[in-house]
Amino acid sequence: MTKDSSGDVRLSGISKTYGAFTAVHPLDLTVPQGSFFALLGASGCGKTTTLRMIAGLEEPSGGTVSLGEQDVTNLPPYKRPVNTVFQSYALFPHLDIFENVAFGLRRRGIKSVKKQVEDMLELVQLGEQARKKPHQLSGGQQQRVAVARALINHPKVLLLDEPLGALDLKLRRQMQLELKRIQTEVGITFVHVTHDQEEAMTMADTVAVMNAGRVEQLGSPADLYENPRTTFVANFLGTSNFIEAEVDTRSGDEIVLRAGGGKLVLPGARCSAPAAVGGKVLVGVRPEKISLTHADEAGGIPEGRNRITGRIADSSFIGVSTQYVVDSPVCPEFEVYAQNIDRDPRLVPGAEVVLHWNPAHTFGLDAAQSLLAGTTGSAGIETVAEEAAR
């Protein structure tokens, strides 16, 4: 956006260990000035610890934190030009909204705060509530006070620790848009910690997916979704189908794979695994990229599409789309989301079908990893294991 780099956050080799448990493995990360950056992961993955190290609330076990050109690793929180929106807001209960928002300005010895505080309360649409105490406000309003209290200091970086976690779904959607609007308006670097993949995708320019103290993958939401490089990312962001396949031939930009009896084509650029001929690769494809055709009409499928056969095991109509579970020899529970445009009445459980998709929508992953990484069940187990380690 701008060439100013004073709001860059640079983490170099930063890590955090608690006794024998490593919360954050040495991590390098650069968040460019003015961007909306999300740290996404299940609870216990180290995202909050990373955020707290940027804020200075947690002392890193190794590595450095820099803001722009300044190394702030050894600065206490009150000397860092960053502000935090805490998970449960942490508003001062003995101060009214005005004084809560004015707190940071007053601590820096600024005398005439009235105008600034009023403008800030206007920005978060709380002008009327200035003289109320925090407990008199609703959750959404308290959340906006927390944002205002941090933003008024014009921090170089605003850190948000699961700021929407305590709100109900509808309010959360509304606040996501609100936060995005504010960020665009003030142009400050936002680092947002969340476990909600939808939240991260709607709000952030760049998302870092964290798992077990490491960044699994970093990129724009679309990039992460379309081209995941690990099964964790593929499963944590949306749903993915995986087919274990063997590399048959490799020519230029195209990898041809054998799975079951059929052949699948995968663009070389979309394969993050070393695909040597004869080696194994996990072929992934998102459920909504797949078309479903009744076996009787398989001849009408255009050439050049990846195709596999199967039988519909289950289908559920959910209004905007129909979700099918297809049993295929190469993959037991293949998920397919079909838009309800022209529904073929023959596509009911038990029907023989052909699944086909554009090879460009295929992605290839290293076969030596768990297919279930990042699914809700396994994330839970990991969390329990980490907490036990703590």
Added chain:
Amino acid sequence: MTTLTDAPPAAPESAPKERPPRRRGRLTPYWLLLPGLLWLVVFFALPMVYQASTSVQTGSLEEGYQVTWHFATYWDALTDYWPQFLRSIAYAGTATILCLLLGYPLAYLIAFRAGRWRNLILILVIAPFFTSFLIRTLAWKTILADGGPVVGALNSLHVLDVTSWLGVTAGDRVLATPLAVVCGLTYNFLPFMILPLYTSLERIDGRLHEASGDLYARPFTTFRRVTFPLSMPGVVSGTLLTFIPASGDYVNADLLGSTDTRMVGNVIQTQFLRILDYPTAAALSFILMAGILAIVTLYIRKSGTEDLV
């Protein structure tokens, strides 16, 4: 108040729907109040009325006392014993401030820093209660004894020169001086300060400290702007629990003091038990009560605790 306003809404739930007359259910809270009210009537209201009537009686022990509405007793008591009243308030006030200065850091430590030692320290704070108040005060008599190690140490450090100059000790002695009495009061009432302070400090959300630090407040500023204001309920109840009993106390002045350190409690005790001048003793009690009530009301107004969450 709270019991009265909160309890009735709960009552209709407990009453079954098919029985429209719900009188029993509605009366339940009042029945529950009854034992407490009865206790207050027997042990608080009746003695108060009895004392009030005693204070306006005249007569003598031999002829018996009669209610003659002799309000002059109050005036006489006040003119005769105002130095003891002032002394009580000064000693109790000093002891309260000392308790706050000693108790706050300790309560803070227990609430935020003690970790797994928390319960042990709390038990140590309460431990003195396992022995009698009298025994503990007598122990201070030994501790502060003339020529004892404490006095010797204070003397060689020239602390006693300073305190003598201030007029709170006399020469080489600590015992039988205002300092000894205030020390005794501070010691005896310290747990009453620490416990409420601890309770209100412990309730403060640690993230508020983090938020304050995040908003450019240095640790001391965080204490002044966040921690201390939020602990005000504890400060107020702690000071009240210390000041009120301390200003009526007579044991410390009796055991550790001299005739020059008599507090109003000692006067009341003497009037009641030695001189047997019941009207004067009763009048003194009422004056003390009114005085404390006035001070406490003013104090609560000033500290504005009703504003706190």
